[in-house]
Amino acid sequence: MPLASTGDLVTAAAxxxxxxxxxxxxxxxxxxxxxxxxxxxxxPVVLQVSENAVKFRYGRLLPLARAAVxxxxxxxxxxxxxxxxxxxxxxxxxxxxxxxxxVMYDAARLPYADNLFATxxxxxxxxxxxxxxxxxxxxxxxxxxxPPLDAHASGARTDPDQARDFxxxxxxxxxxxxxxxxxxxxxxxxxxxxxxxxxxxxxxxVPLVLHGSSGVPDDGLTAAVAGGIAKxxxxxxxxxxxxxxxxxxxxxxxxxxxxxxxxxxxxxxxxREVRRIIGVLSRTA
Numbered sequence: 001m002p003l004a005s006t007g008d009l010v011t012a013a014a015x016x017x018x019x020x021x022x023x024x025x026x027x028x029x030x031x032x033x034x035x036x037x038x039x040x041x042x043x044p045v046v047l048q049v050s051e052n053a054v055k056f057r058y059g060r061l062l063p064l065a066r067a068a069v070x071x072x073x074x075x076x077x078x079x080x081x082x083x084x085x086x087x088x089x090x091x092x093x094x095x096x097x098x099x100x101x102x103v104m105y106d107a108a109r110l111p112y113a114d115n116l117f118a119t120x121x122x123x124x125x126x127x128x129x130x131x132x133x134x135x136x137x138x139x140x141x142x143x144x145x146x147p148p149l150d151a152h153a154s155g156a157r158t159d160p161d162q163a164r165d166f167x168x169x170x171x172x173x174x175x176x177x178x179x180x181x182x183x184x185x186x187x188x189x190x191x192x193x194x195x196x197x198x199x200x201x202x203x204x205x206v207p208l209v210l211h212g213s214s215g216v217p218d219d220g221l222t223a224a225v226a227g228g229i230a231k232x233x234x235x236x237x238x239x240x241x242x243x244x245x246x247x248x249x250x251x252x253x254x255x256x257x258x259x260x261x262x263x264x265x266x267x268x269x270x271x272r273e274v275r276r277i278i279g280v281l282s283r284t285a
Contacts, residue, residue: 001073001075001078002073003072003080003081004044004072004079004080004101005080005101005102005132006022006080006081006082006101006102006132007101007102007132007173009046009078010132010174010207010230010231011207013230013231014207017225017226017228018281018282019210019224019225019230019231019281020044020045020230020231021043021232021234021278021281022047022048022082022084022231022232022233022234023045023046023047023233023234023235023238024048024049024050024053024238025047025048025049025053026053026056026064026239027064028064028067028071029242029263029267029270030238030242030270031047031064031067031068031071032271033238033242033267033268033269033270033271033274034270034274035047035072035075035077035079036267036271036274037270037271037273037278038075038077038079038275038278039075039076040271040275041274041275041278041279042077043278043282044077044079045077045080045278046079046080046081046082046231047068047080047081048082048083048084048235049065049068049082049083049084049100050084050085050235051084051085051086051087051088051091051106054091061091061094061098062094062098065098065099066098068099069081069098069099080102081098081100081101082100082101082102083095083098083100083102083103083104084104085104085106086103086104086105086106087105087107092122093125095129095131096129096130096131100131101130101131101132102132102133102134102173103126103132103133103134104133104135104136104176105119105123105126105133105134105135106135106136107119107122107135108135108136108137108138108139108176112137112166115135116169119135119166119170119172120170120171122135123170123171123172124171133172133174134173134174134175134209135166135170135172135174135175135176136175136176136177136211137158137162137163137177137178138156138157138158138159138177138179139156139157139178157179157180157193157196158175158177158179158196158200160196160199160200160203163177163200163203163204164203164204167204167206172206173206174207174208174209174230174231175200175206175207176209176210176211176233177196177197177200177208177210179192179193179196179197179200179210179224180192181210181211181212181213181215181216182212183212184212184214184235184236185214185215185236186214186215186236188214188215188216189215189217190212190215190216191220192210192216192220192223192224194220194223194224197224197228197229198227201227201228201229207231208228208229208230208231209229209231209232209233210224210229210232210233211233213232213233213237214234214236214240215236218280221277221280221281222280222281222283232277232281234277237273237277238270238273238274241269241270241272241273242266242267242269242270243266244269245265245268246262246265246266249261249262249265250262
């Protein structure tokens, strides 16, 4: 089927008080696993390509993007393509021609006034190209090899009043909020501030996005969706599933040299995790 629009999927989820799962992909195996898992769950899904994934692919966006588009167009469920955590203006401007319907522009590392100014400029350009655009406010942390963030430190969380001003001043279509999760967590011990999620949902006219979701326990994810989160980003959980399955396979088959044997095991493990997470997000808290 034709590529879906991220904005349409998230808007529909928000109207239902549910959430769409958005999975970060690095390889073709990731892409195939996410679509297979979503098809088995019978749910729409968002494929996300991050700026870090593009750097891994020698700085070239199109090879992975073209593969994602081709796979999405043959999927049995709606699939959208999202460019994630973009800081590079050059990469941002490649999004429309590469099949992306949306982009997350990341200026959250900057002081508030600079974040607002840079994001406003990105929004103006993106909207002129027909792109749906997400931004981040607060300190989610855990990216780019920086030390782990104390998600519970004073000032780390997204303030509802400041978030309301930020959304009004930038015109963003969705906002990633800092509510206790951290990117790249390999343990599922993040404690979300569910009262804050509800306050943010009541204060803002745009859908809320949860980053760092791999570190959140299942009941925390279910409660976050019930509280107003409409898009849930997942990356590390897929990598952990793939790596664990491959590690176990090679330990059991030390003679293996055909990469297809262990990559298929890794792909199957990721597909199971995709289906599992989508199921968690569809539960009623």
